[in-house]
Amino acid sequence: MILTKEQAQSALSIMVRSRHFEEHIDAFFKRKEMHGTTHLSIGQEATQAGLALALQEGDWIVPTHRCHGHTLARGTNERKMFSEMFGSADGICKGLGGSMHMTDVETWNAGSSAVVGSGVNLALGLAFALKMQKSQAISVAIFGDGATSRGSVHESMNLASVWELPLLLFCENNNYGMSAAASRMISTSSIASRADGYRIKHATVDGNDVEAVYTACKEAIEYIRSTSRPFFLEVKTYRCCGHSKSDACLYRSREEEQEWESRDPIFLFSRVLVERGYFTEEEVAHLILEGRKRVDDAAVDATAVRDIHINLEQAMEYLLAPEDEETYKVCKSTTRISYRDAIREALDEEMSRDRAVHLIGEDIGLYGGCFRVTGDLYKKHPAQLHETPVSEEAITGLAVGAAMLGLRPIVEIMYGDFATLASDPIVNHAAKTRFMSAGQLSCPMVLRAPIGSGTGHGAQHTQCLE
Ligand SMILES: Cc1ncc(C[n+]2csc(CCOP(=O)(O)OP(=O)(O)O)c2C)c(N)n1
Known part of the structure; x- marks a missing residue:
């Protein structure tokens, strides 16, 4: 040509x-x-x-x-x-x-x-x-x-x-x-x-x-x-x-x-x-x-x-995105439910409220998620739920990139232990994008993982990383 x-x-x-x-x-x-x-x-x-x-x-x-x-x-x-x-x-x-x-x-x-x-x-x-x-x-x-x-x-x-x-x-x-x-x-x-x-x-x-x-x-x-x-x-x-x-x-x-x-x-x-x-x-x-x-x-x-x-004060403004106070005022009343159900309800509510919210993770479809958190959300939100191959680093990096362009990704890492595989996108990119770009891009994503579940699954499945 x-x-x-x-x-x-x-x-x-x-x-x-x-x-x-x-x-x-x-x-x-x-x-x-x-x-x-x-x-x-x-x-x-x-x-x-x-x-x-x-x-x-x-x-x-x-x-x-x-x-x-x-x-x-x-x-x-x-x-x-x-x-x-x-x-x-x-x-x-x-x-x-x-x-x-x-x-x-x-x-x-x-x-x-x-x-x-x-x-x-x-x-x-x-x-x-x-x-x-x-x-x-x-x-x-x-x-x-x-x-x-x-x-x-x-x-x-x-x-x-x-x-x-x-x-x-x-x-x-x-x-x-x-x-x-x-x-x-x-x-x-x-x-x-x-x-x-x-x-x-x-x-x-x-x-x-x-x-x-x-x-x-x-x-x-x-x-x-x-x-x-x-x-x-x-x-x-x-x-x-x-x-x-x-x-x-x-x-x-x-x-x-x-x-x-x-x-x-x-x-x-x-x-x-x-x-x-x-x-x-x-x-x-x-x-x-x-x-x-x-x-x-x-x-x-x-x-x-x-x-x-x-100056330092101006630079610090780029460190964290401003919080939306309204976000914390949505809870009108409380009931007693399990952790698992509470998370699923929250995911469901957010996915229904905002089409930009996408769930990304391994075995979160028909299987319902390793701890059955996602349950049957795949039926209700088929276009917003994405099952992935076993690729912790790529799916977390993908979420960072997607968040930069306006999506609200939620990545489920099956066990917190495997978040170590995704440490580069978490530490080097999700955490720093807003600062390094002086606020041009932001990274509003959620990374969700069970940590130290107390289920006795072993030293590489139930450790506490905090
Ligand atoms: C993960 C990682 N390992 C090592 C380095 C150090 N390093 C910087 S550039 C580079 C070579 C990269 O080669 P290539 O991808 O071919 O790009 P080029 O520098 O030739 O443009 C290395 C090893 C790094 N920055 N990141």
Whole structure:
């Protein structure tokens, strides 16, 4: 699929701005004017532009720790991105997110997880919410080759397939994790073929060719929208810089680096633009300068306000969502019933009152739940009760993502002991989403589990975790 002249100009602009943004970041860090850590994606710009151009308004992305390019490509203002990295109040997340967490709901960017692979669970949850809300939009999980070895990514692929969720699994295979070569770490002949295990359709594309990425994304997205099934797209590219600021790249040869540098996506696409007659060489040079200048100006503007920070009191406002006092006034009278019945009644009442409430858990359908709490709720609320495979981490992560998009998920973990498997979505995501995004996203979900039930089921079933 050939990009129109207008699209081609946008693609070039995104790639140039992404590259130059990161050149500035690199320089800021080297001058010790920016702190913390950062992961650059120099060399991977075609994946960012190709994907962004194929998406529509309302389609959500969940990038990775290497998120600058995708954030910029989706439309976030460069000054606000620089400011976020300075930790200043002008940042997209008021400086509370930083380099790896650039949530921007105005551009449908749900922010990244810095826990490799965990963003896939969250994107799964967004896809679930979109499906429940009968939206035509899709969710995109962006992740690297390294992430494809995470168990929760496999749990998510299985669930996406079983529940037929509109999820694009966008795998940027840049050949390496931190230092570990994909060729040494991955058991299958190709990364995309991992999706075969879950009956997920897949394709592999040259990630340094922006038109090829765009075409593959368009086809994948069309498939997802028309079938509501997930799709796995492996995009082959190369990280031309180190993994993070302290990486000397000792694990790869200079020859290999040079070979990939000769396939620089910006250089390749500039040549295409001239050969196709879209622009003259001078016009391309002008467009490149224009993109670079826009980023230079943003860097200057962000530098001017970089020492303005929100104070502790303001930051604390993002820690907890305000409580709704009315919630506690619903109890009109009391009767004496068992704990189990009280929970079921509450679930029933909430599911009837609010269609956004969804029960998610193992064996909560016909079986009635392990402790028979859900009982026959499956009959009364079939569209709001979802039985899951044994995938504690993925279903909890899914609930976090779904809550961020407006659902009110209630996850039942069969025994509290198994919540340890879901500790990443609970601790790193449910608890921190609101704060890290400066209140742009919240996570109104319930996690329900019997803990220390006193039933003597054994040391891994009835322990008290408090
Ligand atoms: C669960 C987890 N383990 C280890 C790390 C440390 N770490 C950060 S990035 C990275 C490599 C990730 O590789 P890949 O998924 O291919 O993404 P890339 O960095 O190449 O973009 C590792 C191991 C982490 N952040 N999270």
